[in-house]
Amino acid sequence: MDVQQIRDVAEEWEVRATETPFQGRVTGVRTDEVRMPDDSWARRDYQTHPGSVAVLAVDDRQRVLILRQYRHPVRQRLWEIPAGLLDVPGENPLHAAQRELFEEAHCKAAEWKVLVDFYTSPGGTDEALRIFLATDLSEAEGDRYEAHGEELQLETARVPLEDLVRLLLAGELHNPALITGVLALQAALTGAGVEALRPADSPWPARPFVQG
Known part of the structure; x- marks a missing residue:
């Protein structure tokens, strides 16, 4: 196959029924009945997410700014990037x-580029994530943002890119945005x-937005 043909494409299989058994403040759970290629119907449960x-x-x-905070679902304090x-x-x-930075x-x-776009776990959620590369860093003006929740114990560090590559390949780092962005x-x-x-x-077709 020609490498020019290697790209994801939009496609939507027939759905005969859908319901939302749970809707939280930010995310929810949706259940769809989807027609399979053999004309059977399969139930697909997934998390809905704004992106x-x-x-x-x-x-x-060439040091990367990373943060560590508690993530309750996995019961770990993970090193991450601002998100x-x-x-x-x-x-x-x-x-x-x-805003997040x-x-x-x-x-x-002062300088921003799109680094990579991806779906965090496309078999179980529709969450789309865009990672930006930010360079020419400086301290922000004004008062610091008033932290709350998990962010009250936020730790920060600046770590050389090559060290992060080594640590994630050694299995010491697990946050998907950090791993994807570093690599x-x-x-x-x-x-x-x-x-x-x-x-x-x-x-960003996964999450269309207003320009400007």
Whole structure:
């Protein structure tokens, strides 16, 4: 197969019934009855999610800004990168990413690129996540964001990219946005370079947004 044909495509199989047995403040659970290729019907339960953004923030010493906080479902304190929900339908993901970098790290960046887009667990949720590469970092102006919940015990660190690659390959790091972002940046640096990454306002079909 021609490599030009290797790309994901939109497709939607017939659904004869759907229900939402649970809807929380942010996410819910949906149940669809979907027609299979052999004309049978199968039930598919999945989490509905508004989408997320994350920021791989890299300083001029090629150190990545990471955060550690408690994640109750897995009962671990995980090292992660700044991230958050797309709280408003149609919200510009770059604006959301800039907000998260400020709130979680009191940091801003002069240069932004789209690093990678992915579905976090497409067999079980429709969550789409866009990771931005943020560079030319500096401390944000104004008062720090008032933390709450898990963020009250947030730890921060700046770790060289090569050390993060080694740690995640050794099985010491488990957050999917951190792993995906680190490996994507490593691939970019050893390939066409970060200059070849997409602009920060590039379209995102999984979560269409208002430009500007």
